[in-house]
Amino acid sequence: MDVLRFLIPVSIGLGGVGLLAFFWTLRSNQYDDPDGDSRRILTDDYEDTPKADQADTPPPRGDE
């Protein structure tokens, strides 16, 4: 049962990494448009302007 000494912290740690990753997706607005994102991946358009994290400061358009 000594192995538990490693296994438990490791499993909780891995879970914690997942939890942090979830927080990151939350903070970077990845749940704003689930429907749109699931379809954009199927379009052939090359996106000049991928979505900015902060919609208030959009990046300039590529071709200008």
Add this chain to the structure above:
Amino acid sequence: MTIRDPSELPGGMACPACMVSPSAELLARHAARARESRIMLSLPGIREAGDISRVERGLAAVAGVQQARVNLTQKRATVTGLPDLVPDTLIHALTGLGIEAHEMDAEVAALTRTDRAGRELLMRLGVAGFAAMNVMLLSISVWSGADDATRDLFHWISAAITFPAIAFAGQPFYRSAWAALRRGRLNMDVPITLAILLAVATSLWETMLSGHHAYFDAALMLTFFLLAGRYLDHRTRAIARSAAEELAALEVPRAIRRTATGGEETVPLSAVSVGDEIVVRPGGRMPVDGVVSEGASELDRSLLTGETLPAQALPGMQVSAGEVNLTGPLIVRATAVGPDSALHALTDLVAIAESGRANYHSLADKAAKLYAPGVHILSALSFAGWYIGTGDLRTAVNIAAAVLIITCPCALGLAVPAVTTAASGRLFRKGLLIKSGTALERLSAIDTVIFDKTGTLTSGTPTLRGAEGVPDDLLVLAAAMGQGSAHPLARALVAAAAGRGGDCPAVEGLREVPGYGVEGRIGGEIVRLGRPDWVGAAADSDAGLSTCLRVGQNAPHTFEFTDRLRPGAAAAVAGLRAQGLEVRLISGDAPASVAAVAAQVGITQWQARATPQDKAAAVTEARDAGRMVLMVGDGLNDTAALAAAHVSISPASALDAARVASDVVLLGQDLSVLPEARAVAQQATRRIRENFRIATVYNIVAVPLAVAGLATPLIAALAMSASSITVSLNALRVAGRKAPRRAGPERGAPSAAILSEAR
């Protein structure tokens, strides 16, 4: 709006007025620039990946657009661009692509975009889920036979995970329960909080005494499922709320003000004060109440009164916010702005009417009322019974906790939001926005539907009645006269004359006489097309929508018009009647036009010339007679009736007052979704009831075990997750099948098709 050279903007010193009062002017300009560089459009019709690219490409092609981004979930587009970018250009560009678009207020939309509360709930949900999974792993090893020191160790680790997680994740319940208790009430959150706290406390106690049963996993799972329900509920409401707020901004909050120097400036409506002179161009909507000081025109007041016949506007006349200016430019001196204006004057009427609906109790409220005290009594009784029976406090507390955990309204917390989310999502795809949480339940109970006419059953665009009967020559002449006018009746004449051949003498010196009509000359004779009294015909106030044509001293010819039906109006009425509902029509318009529309859509009970009070009274009367009324209306004159009705629907084109008063907003043009909306609402209500029954059945099975002291944490976990999952799956049946990916050739996602062919 004038298109300015963007290069002159950054300095902000280009106009003479700025020199006079630079700071105020600069501030106003700065505000205007910040607002206008970001435009949000509502796109009720978009569905597919192809629509995203079409909209984004179409918008990017418009001059001045820097970036356009579509959000398919919320069905809107955010456009950033040069400060002189006008929403109308964008809307026009999209309409050209066959996509319906409305402007929204970017400021309001930006406020709702960062949905803090939703994110917080999601974060708590994540923490609860993470902790529940870890504790569940430990619990499973305990259930499958870990004992002695291992079991104690696992219990201690579980406790260490559970305490911070529960303290963080359960906060919404604790707060709500505390608020209810402080007011001396019981709500659903009181048993929830009690169950969570009792479960954690007894488990910790058991752990310290190295007991067999700890309920850490149950407490966390409970929190997780309940938070899931809470989050679904919040999301449905937040989507509806933000969309409704943005729609409220459809009344574009701007006005063109005359400056002291005689120039014109576009200012936000909030900056207009009483006494300001406002310029209202033909086609524009009155932003304020006021008195006409210059100009002559005709006004479309259909949104306010339901009349389709335009009213004349001359200097000295009162105008109200919401009226649409038709023919000539008007200068209006503001007499009341914002909340003082006539648009808001009916608020009292609405408040009175709404009180009738306020005492509606949702199914969830009813369930909670039965449930919360029952659970507490049951738990207290089992505690008392076991304590008296065995004299062992530890056993008694354990059993009381088990009873609370097992009966905890886990499935009940999911029963309503899961169904509402699924049903609202389905209706949103059909173009219906559910604003109120209980709207679906109320919609399912209706037995009477009352429609408004102008703008609701009809689209508000007139068409010539009996066009076949009009001699070609006359019609072509009338169309030639009306060619240059923006008046809806003139447009209707032009449309009716399209494709008709006829001899028409050339009309010379054509000019529009704002407020009256169009005048021209054939040879030496004056030709007039316009208001009957101006042309010299006897005016018949019951004739409804009409205009007259008179050549010289000949007898005038009267053209009569009907309002065109909204698409799907007849289908909607037929569908509602097929569901056994009584359909009525109440309008403020003249009897002739109301009768014509009623006949067209197949409504037999109609009433014309109804004032707003009449409409509200009709609804209240029906309500007092025990009927459940669905009111469908769009005008200010419908607002009180909308608020008084059991449930109400208004189209997106409605005045904001009407939309605020209604529970459901129809985003698209087509009315034919109404019968389906009711069908979905009925189905949703059925599912909610079913869910309550399912949850009750689980309780009936599990509670005796808990009371008898036979419930182990394993049984509690099984009962809880099984009932929650059953309830959620049952709710998903309402969502229906997603719209087929390739609904039509032009709507299909081309690249998706290519992908599947390539395989």
